[in-house]
Amino acid sequence: MTAQSPSAAVLIIGDEILSGRTRDSNSGHIAAFLTEIGIDLREIRVVPDEEDRIVAALDALRTAYTYVFTTGGIGPTHDDITADAVAKAFGVAIEYHPEAIEILRQHYVAPEELTEARLRMARIPVGATLIDNPVSKAPGFHIGNVFVMAGVPKIMQAMLLNIEKELHGGVPVQSVTVDCPFGEGVIGTALGEVAEAHPLVSIGSYPVLAARNFSTKLVIRSRDAAALAVAKTAVEAMLADIARHKAGDSTLTDY
Amino acid sequence: MTAQSPSAAVLIIGDEILSGRTRDSNSGHIAAFLTEIGIDLREIRVVPDEEDRIVAALDALRTAYTYVFTTGGIGPTHDDITADAVAKAFGVAIEYHPEAIEILRQHYVAPEELTEARLRMARIPVGATLIDNPVSKAPGFHIGNVFVMAGVPKIMQAMLLNIEKELHGGVPVQSVTVDCPFGEGVIGTALGEVAEAHPLVSIGSYPVLAARNFSTKLVIRSRDAAALAVAKTAVEAMLADIARHKAGDSTLTDY
Incomplete structure (x- = not known):
């Protein structure tokens, strides 16, 4: 990249x-x-x-x-x-x-x-x-x-x-942020799979701690706008899937 | 030091x-x-x-x-x-x-x-x-x-x-800050002389810009409390001297 x-x-x-x-x-x-x-x-x-x-x-x-x-x-x-x-x-x-x-x-x-x-x-x-x-x-x-x-x-x-x-600049890296309501430990494995499947983007995962609850900022970066959009859709689909399957998990906002 | x-x-x-x-x-x-x-x-x-x-x-x-x-x-x-x-x-x-x-x-x-x-x-x-x-x-x-x-x-x-x-700590460095109402360019030479005369302290000079006027924070640091006190007195005397001799200078709060 x-x-x-x-x-x-x-x-x-x-x-x-x-x-x-x-x-x-x-x-x-x-x-x-x-x-x-x-x-x-x-x-x-x-x-x-x-x-x-x-x-x-x-x-x-x-x-x-x-x-x-x-x-x-x-x-x-x-x-x-x-x-x-x-x-x-x-x-x-x-x-x-x-x-x-x-x-x-x-x-x-x-x-x-x-x-x-x-x-x-x-x-x-x-x-x-x-x-x-x-x-x-x-x-x-x-x-x-x-x-x-x-x-x-x-x-x-x-x-x-x-x-x-x-200064001779290059193609700027664009980024989008997806706010994930769950802690990193809930999404880690699935996120790693999404990251691996989208090599044209880099996905950074940043824990946010507020009032003892963890959520996560997912920052997707790429110089390729199309790849960025595709990866964003994949991340959002992954989060929707987790929300469906883990609705009862009491550790969703743990780390 | x-x-x-x-x-x-x-x-x-x-x-x-x-x-x-x-x-x-x-x-x-x-x-x-x-x-x-x-x-x-x-x-x-x-x-x-x-x-x-x-x-x-x-x-x-x-x-x-x-x-x-x-x-x-x-x-x-x-x-x-x-x-x-x-x-x-x-x-x-x-x-x-x-x-x-x-x-x-x-x-x-x-x-x-x-x-x-x-x-x-x-x-x-x-x-x-x-x-x-x-x-x-x-x-x-x-x-x-x-x-x-x-x-x-x-x-x-x-x-x-x-x-x-x-962790094995050492003797903490102590510091005192002297607020100088003039810009660094007004005090630079005299400050350098004070710094040279007080080798047991280090004197840092940090410009402060507010509403187009420069003033300066002078931070004196040392592990030796006595040397710190002596250097502080010397810095203050230097500033009093500048205030007396440069009272009419219109560039006192320039850089």
Whole structure:
């Protein structure tokens, strides 16, 4: 199902996520964005703000996937080390980028406003092209197959829209959800048979727990709309069959 | 700061997270839990429901960190393949575990209730010990340094409490947050100097964007309470100094 499709990884850089203080919302946003344009997100990694760890993750991911998207670590403070790590991973120098300096100069007009810290955000690996930041101006950048974006969700989201035109998407995976009123343990065997009989789709089964009762969300995914429709009908028929035959079972909403 | 502390990785198994349809909340919960007991979470990975990918991630993580915590893929449906992947990673067989069967039998009393699918949840890698599941009974398990938990947040959280006694924590990292009313670009250079002068703490700087204005959360972390207090005072003095000298700067709440 995914052999022909462009693939991607997301690399989240941030001690703050690993400490549990801040919940990462960027990876979920990027995941949904990529699904819409037909790029398969195949891995998410979160690593600390440590150069060697960022370099190692970048090297592992950029050689394994079509695209890598990073968030975080490109601001003006001492703990923002992503640009340096990216330069190191690509074996290039990092320099003040004339266009990035100009963008900052137009925004921070008085010389004392363009602080040393803010100017630091114009340091870009040599050979990279800038990603426009309509929110706070300091750009992201793109080098090789790696797209380097800010960690602030609003800025990251704006940058993502600005790089969409540079990404080669594939046929989007479509999905339908069938709500199953029974627990997974009731439908598991029959569902496995349906899944096996419909190799053009993938069927995911997700337990939902509410007030001690389990139900299940069945998500059918495919790039082939016809196959998706056929599989959906088969899943619904299977559920109707179970409802008929197991009507008296007191464990229908157990796991 | 972390050299002596036990380390950990979280491995989230789930196509549903990578598709962007479901947001992962388990990794954030585990992260906060580990921070409290003094275990450094050093990496989070999300991989698809594919055996070779799970095995490769398990092998990379279990050799690099003290503990690995996985969530997802241990239910009764065809897409639940984590137990098989863990067995493969450890090079052991997977068998129906007598104690796990007994747990399920006590819950699903009538023979027709203990479906083939539910019984599948008693398949456990040889040599593993069970993790109690007070919510829906089917156990997780623990083999080597890998703890295998359910994906349903409520069940995962209960399992985590049940394994706490088996984990050797370290001295917990304490943290204090200083709210800075200015953007990172205003404080960056001075903050870097404070960070350099206080090597026993790590200082993270996190921009906050609200109504087009940036402020900053400064999070100071250390295992040394005295060093933490000294660094906090230094950060506050630095901010007071900036407030005095930059009172007229119109870009104080720019990035």
